[in-house]
Amino acid sequence: MSPTPGGEAPSDAELVAAYRAGDERAAAELVRRHLGAVGRFLYASGAGRSDVEDLVQETFFRAFRKVDGWRGDAAFRSWLFTIAGNLLRDDYRKRKGRQVISIDDRDLPDRADPEADLVASEAAERVRDGLTRLPRLQREVFLLRSQEGREYEDIAAALGTTPGAARVHYHHAVKRLKELVR
Amino acid sequence: MTICEQLSERMPAVVRGTAQWTADEQAHLDGCDECRAEWALLVAAGGLGLDVAAELDGHHVTERVLGRLRAERGRVRVRRIGWAMGGLAAAAALMLAVATGNRGPHPATVSPSVAAAEIPLPELDSLPTPELQALLDALDAPLGGAVQGLDTGELDDLDSHELQRVLDGLEG
Numbered sequence: 001m002s003p004t005p006g007g008e009a010p011s012d013a014e015l016v017a018a019y020r021a022g023d024e025r026a027a028a029e030l031v032r033r034h035l036g037a038v039g040r041f042l043y044a045s046g047a048g049r050s051d052v053e054d055l056v057q058e059t060f061f062r063a064f065r066k067v068d069g070w071r072g073d074a075a076f077r078s079w080l081f082t083i084a085g086n087l088l089r090d091d092y093r094k095r096k097g098r099q100v101i102s103i104d105d106r107d108l109p110d111r112a113d114p115e116a117d118l119v120a121s122e123a124a125e126r127v128r129d130g131l132t133r134l135p136r137l138q139r140e141v142f143l144l145r146s147q148e149g150r151e152y153e154d155i156a157a158a159l160g161t162t163p164g165a166a167r168v169h170y171h172h173a174v175k176r177l178k179e180l181v182r
Numbered sequence: 183m184t185i186c187e188q189l190s191e192r193m194p195a196v197v198r199g200t201a202q203w204t205a206d207e208q209a210h211l212d213g214c215d216e217c218r219a220e221w222a223l224l225v226a227a228g229g230l231g232l233d234v235a236a237e238l239d240g241h242h243v244t245e246r247v248l249g250r251l252r253a254e255r256g257r258v259r260v261r262r263i264g265w266a267m268g269g270l271a272a273a274a275a276l277m278l279a280v281a282t283g284n285r286g287p288h289p290a291t292v293s294p295s296v297a298a299a300e301i302p303l304p305e306l307d308s309l310p311t312p313e314l315q316a317l318l319d320a321l322d323a324p325l326g327g328a329v330q331g332l333d334t335g336e337l338d339d340l341d342s343h344e345l346q347r348v349l350d351g352l353e354g
Contacts, residue, residue: 027251040232053238056238057247126226
């Protein structure tokens with residue numbers, strides 16, 4: 001899939017249309033474009049570090065298999081997040097509800113300022129732990145807004161709710177996380 | 183909208199670097215515990231999983247996803263061919279059953295020519311072609327023409343007594 005005549009990178013909608021027409025390079029570009037965000041979303045939602053790559057792969061596989069289900073009313077990435085969320089829920093049920101955070105998730109990276117990193121890492125882990133305790137809709141609204149900067153209209157379209165409800169879910173999530181992280 | 187709500191609305195964009203605090207907003211943030219707590223939460227969430235995402239092998243994921251999609255398309259194609267072959271086999275079996283059913287338990291009605299063709303006549307095998315042709319011509323000829331060697335035209339001129347004498351002569 002080459003850039004458009006104007007030199008701009010093709011939009012997600014154009015890549016999806018190209019993939020539907022049989023262009024596998026379009027699928028490869030979509031994976032490249034959204035891989036990291038989907039991985040972060042899965043990890044922040046409680047997936048084990050060692051499971052993230054398999055879950056990302058499964059998310060894209062499911063997305064391309066039912067790509068006709070993406071109607072373009074929500075951003076493609078937001079739609080991917082809903083698939084990833086469903087996948088994580090299925091995976092969680094399969095593991096019969098046991099905590100999916102693996103031991104290596106607590107390993108700290110070797111950086112120049114270990115004390116600051118430790119504080120940041122501990123804060124991040126508390127947030128992550130808090131996120132796993134939230135209702136699914138609150139967690140997904142919070143991540144779509146805090147990590148992706150999505151507007152409530154887009155979040156609502158992706159999650160099948162209203163913008164007003166998405167706003168309420170976000171504020172509930174923030175309030176609850178503040179309590180859990182303190 | 184209160185200043186706290188205003189900050190809350192703008193925090194995701196500021197955390198992601200797509201917007202900046204105004205001086206008033208920054209001043210409020212510095213003095214508001216609730217806003218600072220929310221800000222710390224957003225900063226932590228914004229950085230969550232960045233290292234995990236960086237470790238993902240995009241090429242590997244792409245190859246595996248595309249490989250699975252190709253394999254699934256192949257399975258669907260094989261399944262469709264299987265269904266088509268099954269359909270053809272069923273149609274052929276149905277046609278065979280209908281054809282067999284037409285013969286069914288009733289005795290076969292065979293035309294006389296077919297019946298004659300099925301009767302073995304070994305004596306005909308020894309005949310040369312011209313004789314066989316003559317025989318076939320004789321069989322095909324009208325019945326009246328089958329009486330050879332008799333000029334029936336001469337008999338028309340005879341009276342009844344003369345005819346009687348001819349008949350008596352033929353019978354011996």
